Structures are given as C-alpha cells and as structure tokens.
Amino acid sequence: MKELDYSISSSLISELLEVIVHQILYTRELYPRNAFQQKRKYNIPVQMCLHPGVCAYIHDIVEGAKPLLQTGSLKALQLVVTAPDNGRALEKFVFRLSQNSIIPADLRKVELSQLEESFRALCLKLSVSDNLLKPLPPRCSYKILLQLPMESLGSLHSKQVSDGAERAWIAAEPTDDMINVPKVVPLKDLSCELCSLQLYVEQTTDDYGHVAIAGPS
Template sequence: MASLQNQQPPHEEQQQSVPYTQANNLLTSFTQFLTICIHNILYYRSIYPSQTFLTSRAYNLPVHQSRHPKVCSWIRDAVDAVKAQLVLGAVQRIAVVIYDGQARVMERWMFDVANFPAWKGFFKEARGGGPRMIEEEDELAEGAEGAAAEGKVNWANVDEQLRATVRKLAFAAEKMSSLPEGCTFTVAVELRDEGEAPIRHPQPWIPSQSNLQTRSRDNPTPGQDIGGAKTTPLRTVEAGPLFFECWVEEGKAKEQLSSQSSSE
C-alpha cells in the first residue's frame, strides 16, 4: 500500500504485545506527543506568523501551540485519523509534509512507527460482525496478564524520551535554513504493504501525489521526493514497548532554491 495524506498489518511474532490498559496509555502518550510536534514544526518553520502561537509547557519544556481555532481543529482531527490507523496496525510511517506555494516538497518530518507494539485488546469481533472496543469485563478477565505486564512500562522513562525528542526536533527546526513564503503543510501516513486503505465517508484520507508514493509490491520504484536531498536524524525513542524513530528530510526542490539563492 502506498502513501496517503490527510486529507502489512504487524506480525504478532515480530512485535511485543501489551494489554489494553498499557496500550491505551502508550497510544495516548504518543498522539499527544505527535500533536505537540506538529504545532512546534509549524511554529519553528514559520508556516504561520509567530504571533498566532502561544507558549505553554509540555514535558517540562516550553512548547508552542497555534491559537487559531481552525488550525487546532485540523491538527486534532488529523491526529485522531492517524490514531485510528495506528490501532489497526496499518501504519509504517507518519509524515508532516511542508510544501511551497507551487506544491513542491520542501521538508518531510518523519516518524517511523513500524516497530510499535501490537495494540492487543483494542478491538474484538462483536457478535453479528464488526469490531467493538474492549469492555471493562474483558480487561478484568485478562487481569493476570495485565498485572504481569504492568511493570514493563517505565512512564518516567517514556516522558523523558519524548521530552528529549521534542527538544531535539525544536533545535533542528530552529537551525534549518528558512523556507520560502507561502508554504503549506499536511499530515501523511505511509501504510504497510498489507494495510488496507481507510475508505469511508466522510473521507479524511486521500492518496498522496505520485512523487511521494513509497516502494511497494505494486510500485517497485519510489517517488522522486522520497528520501529527499538531505536527511537529518533526530532521535530514536526506546522506552519499554514504545519504539520509534524520527528524522527530517529536506526536499530536492528546497536544495535547488538554496543553490539559486547562493548564486545570486
């Protein structure tokens, strides 16, 4: 399956499975972290004027959040749509993609979640067909397993890892060369080969452009903007069952703009 933008499910033997309570807390922690990262990227990359952001604190760090209700609502809806796909185990990577006014890719802020734990117990088949969220009695029935797994997550370590990542992302974003005026952004997900496209109404996801389609069984050659012209690693987060990697790719179009500016 290729990339989608906002508009193989993980093999259990390759993933650490965690019970519902732990999975829910980990997933909530990650989606809150992703929301903070998106707002910070928009601030440090000057997608919107700095005066439209307020400064608050997260992970004992100063962070920035857009004050515009429509921007906040869009980001919240986009992260919720990502979360729904994470629960299904369909996501390989998450990207915050920045375009210039001519829809050329300037930067891709990447979050590789291919090694996320299996979200055991989030969905079970209901009688009569269709998934349902796990209920309290189901969780209690798994009490022994849940109690045994309770010690697997060191929440202080999780927060410290996420804190360090937010700090590294902010530092990298602040030090990168300026973007041209009029840039826009979107949130995209790269699905696993076996992942099914999220099709429903209203449709929050649309296929991304061919230049951002990843390599797959049906598409052996990745799009020209995959990987970019320059890649800067940010951080690998490893905290108990939570494992993901972050980096930023600077697009070929951005490199060309920088070269033109230098020669003038």
C-alpha cells in the same frame, strides 16, 4: 493466538504526534509566531497554535490515525512542506515508529517517567531543529501524510470531524512527498518499552532562490 494490545502505546503516541505537529509548524514558521502560545508538556515548554481551525485540523488528523495506532499499523507520519508557487516538496519531516504490544496488566513494568523523559528529549531536539535546516521561503504550505501497509487501508473510514464536515482519507500520489536528491538531517532516535521512534528531515538541495514568491493578495 492472543491478540496484540496496542491500546497503551496508541494513546501516548497520538498525544505525542499532536504536540510534534504543532512544534514543527512553529519552528518552521508555517504560521506567524504570534499565532502560538507557550504551554507545558512533558514538563517542558512547547508551542501550540491558537487558531481553532488549525487545532481542529491537526486533532482530526491524529484522531483519524488512531485506528492504525491501535492495531500497530501506522509506520510513519510525514509533514511535507511545499513551495508557494508550484506545490513542490521542499522538505519533509518524517516521524517513523514501530510499536511494541503490551497488555494493560504489564503497565506496571513501563516506567512512565522514563517515557516522559524520552518524549521530552524528542521535543527539545525538534525545538532547535531550525538551526540545522536552511530557512524556508515565505508563504509555504504543508500537508500531512500517513504511511501504512496496503492491507490496513480498510481501517481508515470517512468520519464526522470537528468542523461538522465529513472528510475521507485518500491515497497520496507517489510524487506528493518526493524530494529529488534530498539532504537527510537526523534529529532523534529513541527506543523505549512501548515503541521505537525515529525523527528526521529530508530537505531539498535545490536553491530556494529560484522559488517564485507570490506578493500580497
């Protein structure tokens, strides 16, 4: 049986994931707006964080996900925004994907301009998602989770990362991304020759007014 080849889609999707995470952090103001710089990607302006530690963290997450992308095993990436007082999940951006195998010889069949157009549409929708969501309380944190089949856990290994430390992937607790009675806000669905992508947000229906906000330290 011929081995499926996800090398093309894994490279393009990993690049897209990195851009998406930066955009979410900017749009939801998880870092100050002046910590970002406007750059161009997919022929549109996107916001990228300038802080070296943040950039390294996001890059390491995406690099760590590459073995899963290369085997078509990554089912979803989730960015979970948590409350400042108790760490409960307030909202969850879910990037769900299904990759199509394609061998390098078939690359000529893939219209890269159409791919860029699809990725551009997704980024543009994400940039205005703030208008569809209620404001977050100050000082929220976030965490990034990967969803994968149990049999793919062996693809994730401890590795030397950008800051020289060795980080190991750990299994998330079932409550890490749990939002009770969430409101689902669909952002974008798209399908192309390489993959099918779905981006949506689950947001708590609880009143943020009951969230305790920590004062300046």
